[in-house]
Amino acid sequence: MCEDFGGFGISGAPYLIFTPEDMNAIGAHPEDWDKYFRLIADIDLSAYTDTQLNIIGSQDIPFTGVFDGNGHTISNFTYSSTRTDYIGLFGYLKGINAEIRDLGLTDPNIHIGGDVFCTGSLVGRLYKGRIFDCHVEGGSISGHENVGGLVGGTVDPCSTITKCYSNSIVSGTDQCVGGLVGSNKGFVSRCYSNGIVWGDYRTGGLAGMNRQGIISESYSTASVSGDDHVGGLVGENYYNWYGNQAVITNCYSTGSVLGDERVGGLVGMNYCSKISNCYSIGYIDANLAGGLVSSTGGCLAAICSSSFWDKQASQFPFSYQGTGKTTAEMMQEATFTNWDFVDVWKICEGRNYPKLAWQIPIPGDLLCPDGVDLSDYSFFADHWRDENCGLTNHCDKTDLDFSGAIDWRDLNILCDHWLEGTGQ
Numbered sequence: 001m002c003e004d005f006g007g008f009g010i011s012g013a014p015y016l017i018f019t020p021e022d023m024n025a026i027g028a029h030p031e032d033w034d035k036y037f038r039l040i041a042d043i044d045l046s047a048y049t050d051t052q053l054n055i056i057g058s059q060d061i062p063f064t065g066v067f068d069g070n071g072h073t074i075s076n077f078t079y080s081s082t083r084t085d086y087i088g089l090f091g092y093l094k095g096i097n098a099e100i101r102d103l104g105l106t107d108p109n110i111h112i113g114g115d116v117f118c119t120g121s122l123v124g125r126l127y128k129g130r131i132f133d134c135h136v137e138g139g140s141i142s143g144h145e146n147v148g149g150l151v152g153g154t155v156d157p158c159s160t161i162t163k164c165y166s167n168s169i170v171s172g173t174d175q176c177v178g179g180l181v182g183s184n185k186g187f188v189s190r191c192y193s194n195g196i197v198w199g200d201y202r203t204g205g206l207a208g209m210n211r212q213g214i215i216s217e218s219y220s221t222a223s224v225s226g227d228d229h230v231g232g233l234v235g236e237n238y239y240n241w242y243g244n245q246a247v248i249t250n251c252y253s254t255g256s257v258l259g260d261e262r263v264g265g266l267v268g269m270n271y272c273s274k275i276s277n278c279y280s281i282g283y284i285d286a287n288l289a290g291g292l293v294s295s296t297g298g299c300l301a302a303i304c305s306s307s308f309w310d311k312q313a314s315q316f317p318f319s320y321q322g323t324g325k326t327t328a329e330m331m332q333e334a335t336f337t338n339w340d341f342v343d344v345w346k347i348c349e350g351r352n353y354p355k356l357a358w359q360i361p362i363p364g365d366l367l368c369p370d371g372v373d374l375s376d377y378s379f380f381a382d383h384w385r386d387e388n389c390g391l392t393n394h395c396d397k398t399d400l401d402f403s404g405a406i407d408w409r410d411l412n413i414l415c416d417h418w419l420e421g422t423g424q
Contacts, residue, residue: 009035014068016040020047023074027054030061038068039103046076053079055091055124062094062127069103069134076107077121083114086124087143088152096158098129108139108168118152118182119143121168126151126186128158140169146182147172147208149193154213159186166193175201176208178235179222184213190358194221194255201228202235204268205255210234212244217344217356220253221423230259231268232282239272245301246273250344250356254423256283263289265309270321272299277339281310281330281353292322306338310353346370359421363400364414371421372414380406380414 005015005022014036017023020043026032033056045053057063067090077089086092087110090100100122108121118124121136125146136150146153149166153176166180176183177199180191184207193206202209205220220233229235232253237246253266262268265280270293280292288294291309296302304321311317311324318324329335333347336354341347347354348368355370364372366379380398386406389395398406400413 014038057092062092064095073104088120088124093129094127101132105136112143117145120152126154142171145174148182151181153183154186172199178207198225204235210246212240225258229268236269237273261288264294271297274303278307281313284316291316291319364417
């Protein structure tokens with residue numbers, strides 16, 4: 001019983017998780033899968049291989065409680081099996097109050113063979129629950145259908161994934177393979193993915209398929225390859241049979257996209273659904289492709305508004321939807337008509353493509369809203385050892401700790417934010 005962990009399994013006094021054995025014990029006690037848990041230390045699960053770790057939550061008894069990662073990481077989660085559906089550290093997360101938050105996974109290695117579905121590093125299947133401020137760094141995730149770097153699949157509009165990212169190798173042998181989530185029917189916001197993604201059908205840098213879901217203020221830099229319905233951000237944007245459109249808004253993709261048919265810089269197939277205020281710049285190599293969108297499947301209800309692709313960077317001159325621009329034009333605010341460059345987007349005019357406002361860190365981003373990079377470091381170095389910084393400009397904002405002098409403490413702050421906001 002999980003009472004042995006300390007705490008009472010309730011909101012104000014959750015069960016406390018200290019060791020790998022504690023994590024494994026949670027999976028062995030489904031009677032406690034509706035309780036509250038809090039991670040107290042970083043955990044290494046390398047002692048558990050193949051199917052030795054007890055997965056938390058199943059289709060019959062889902063995890064309906066709350067797991068607070070408390071800023072800690074779980075490393076080396078390894079699971080290898082065949083013919084096993086709903087695999088992740090949490091196999092099945094369900095319920096409007098179910099939540100996983102503030103948790104990182106490092107170097108997970110999950111390899112599921114056979115005709116199975118819903119494989120992810122953190123969650124196999126998400127049904128109405130919430131994942132907030134979680135990430136996966138490194139490792140590889142492979143499966144068959146509905147395979148995602150973080151989540152295998154979401155299956156209800158009330159499912160939410162917010163402020164999460166994935167940087168892993170993700171692969172699938174069938175359909176719905178995505179860098180962050182394999183198939184999305186919920187709400188994904190302020191998320192991103194990088195790494196490598198490959199699959200067969202419906203493969204995307206962020207999501208393999210967005211089926212009547214909403215993806216907002218998110219991006220992908222992942223390199224993507226597949227066969228059919230392949231996109232830099234989403235493989236297929238798809239409505240349901242009741243006419244509810246899938247929506248992609250205020251998003252972008254920068255990674256290369258390789259495939260055979262219906263291959264798009266942003267979206268492979270936009271079927272009876274909506275894209276707005278998005279762009280793509282990644283290189284495209286395919287037999288049948290589009291710079292932004294390759295196809296709408298003949299659906300006249302498909303909408304694509306105020307969205308663009310870089311004809312030069314993609315080396316692709318045609319798109320079924322969207323407007324092609326030169327690289328220089330893609331770095332001008334005037335190109336992006338009807339975009340919000342106050343609260344949603346920022347641009348370093350003439351120097352970089354638009355970035356999402358939430359990407360841009362304040363400390364260290366000294367010259368332009370394009371993230372912390374070498375140009376900021378050079379500017380910072382010009383002020384090294386300056387003293388008597390005033391209260392108004394703080395030595396051109398290089399006094400990052402507001403101490404009145406530019407020294408190693410300011411350098412530490414800049415380094416802590418290195419490459420943040422750059423999309424790299």
